[in-house]
Amino acid sequence: MILRSLTGVLTAAAFAATCFMGFQTMKARASDRMLKGAGITKTGLTPLYPDAFDCSPLTSLYASWIDVDGRKRSEKHSGVDGGRLGEPILSPAAGVVVTTWKGDSGWGDEGALLLLHTRADLNLKDGAPFYYSAFDHLRFEEVAQYAPGRKVARGDVLAHVFRPGGKKKYLPEVHWEVWEVHHPTAIVWGTNKRGRPDWVNPTAELIDPLFLLSRETPPDENLQVTVTPFELGGDYRRFRGFTYILPCRQRGT
Ligand SMILES: [Zn+2]
Numbered sequence: 526m527i528l529r530s531l532t533g534v535l536t537a538a539a540f541a542a543t544c545f546m547g548f549q550t551m552k553a554r555a556s557d558r559m560l561k562g563a564g565i566t567k568t569g570l571t572p573l574y575p576d577a578f579d580c581s582p583l584t585s586l587y588a589s590w591i592d593v594d595g596r597k598r599s600e601k602h603s604g605v606d607g608g609r610l611g612e613p614i615l616s617p618a619a620g621v622v623v624t625t626w627k628g629d630s631g632w633g634d635e636g637a638l639l640l641l642h643t644r645a646d647l648n649l650k651d652g653a654p655f656y657y658s659a660f661d662h663l664r665f666e667e668v669a670q671y672a673p674g675r676k677v678a679r680g681d682v683l684a685h686v687f688r689p690g691g692k693k694k695y696l697p698e699v700h701w702e703v704w705e706v707h708h709p710t711a712i713v714w715g716t717n718k719r720g721r722p723d724w725v726n727p728t729a730e731l732i733d734p735l736f737l738l739s740r741e742t743p744p745d746e747n748l749q750v751t752v753t754p755f756e757l758g759g760d761y762r763r764f765r766g767f768t769y770i771l772p773c774r775q776r777g778t
Contacts (some may be wrong), residue, residue, distance in 0.1 A: 557652075560744065562588055562733040563705070565601045570735035573749040580754060580773035583607040584698060587733040593696050604659070604702035605734050608686035608771050614699050615680050615755050617658060617737070617767035619646040622675040623712070625668040628661065629721040633690020636665030638683060639724070641709055648765045649740060653705035656737065657729060661700040662689045679768060680755040686771075701770060703734040740766025 562568035567588040574580040584593040585606040592598050593606050608614065620642040628637040640658040647656065663684045677683065689695040707728035717723040739750040741764055753764070754773030761768065 557736075560733070560739070560748075561705070561736045563730050565603055565731055568733045568736065569748040570733055570739065570744055570750050571748065572735060572738070573745075573751045574773065575751060575754065577776055578754050578773035579776055580752065580769065581608050581612050581771035583771075584696075587735065593698050603731055604661075604700050606698040606700050608697065608699045610686055610688070610697035612686045612772055613682040614660060614663075614684050614686060614701075615768070615770050615772070616640065616677045616683050617734075617770050618642050618679050620658065620677050622671045622673055622677065623657070623709075624673045625665075625671050626722040627665045627669075628723070629690070629717070629719045630661060631719070632662070632695060633692055634665065634721075635661065635687070635690050636663035636668045636684065637661050638663060638668045638671065640677060640683075641706070647737065647740065647767070648763055653707060655706035655709050657702070657704040657706055657726075659702040659704065660684065661702075662687055662698055664691065679761050679764075680757065680759075699770070701734055703732050703737055703767075704729040705732050734767070737767040738769065 560568050560570060565588050571586065572583050574582070583605045585591060585602055587602060587605055589602045590598050620640040623639040623641050625636060625638045627634055629635065638660045642656045642658065644652060644654050644656075660683065664687045667684045684699075686697050686699050688697050704726070706726060709726070711728045712724050712726040714722060714724050735750045738752050741753060742751050744750050752769040755768040
């Protein structure tokens with residue numbers, strides 16, 4: 526009798542613990558959903574650059590209405606902007622080139638690059654099976670040479686920071702979009718209203734790049750994301766998510 530009720534208590538305790546863990550997992554998943562900002566919703570994530578490094582900053586964040594020049598945008602920002610003229614743009618993880626093209630998203634002719642990363646490239650165990658990194662405002666000649674399927678390694682120099690449409694009247698920046706992708710083969714190419722190549726993938730959804738920059742070190746209580754600079758010779762075999770795409774100089778060197 527005593528034993529049986531003790532078993533009952535233990536079973537109830539185990540059940541409660543399981544429920545609690547389940548609840549915690551659900552809570553973690555719910556907060557992950559908010560931190561992703563799927564479909565250009567504000568996440569509140571902001572970048573923090575490690576004290577030991579002087580990093581080229583992000584100048585306009587995801588889902589922001591403010592552009593790099595401080596002006597109001599005509600629509601919410603679909604990615605992050607950053608960099609200074611001529612700085613290298615580093616691949617945030619291993620991946621393959623989907624393609625490159627001469628695009629025009631309203632500022633003039635410029636180069637664009639689309640990379641595909643697998644979940645394994647990012648050392649992630651859950652979440653979407655694939656991710657895109659899309660880069661705009663590049664110099665087309667710099668990326669034209671990349672053949673579809675070409676492999677890139679984390680930290681590879683993809684291109685250098687240029688200007689929207691290559692025009693001097695625009696401040697230098699790279700525009701970086703990150704998409705969760707379920708079926709890469711579902712991509713469909715067409716042309717935009719300026720007659721330039723453009724793609725859609727109904728199984729892809731925009732997310733905040735800072736979400737994938739915060740998989741190794743989670744955001745702090747103020748939602749600040751300490752970005753991890755890419756360092757040559759670093760061991761990233763188990764590193765989760767993205768390293769930073771812009772250069773960081775170690776202070777004192
Ligand atoms: Zn942008």
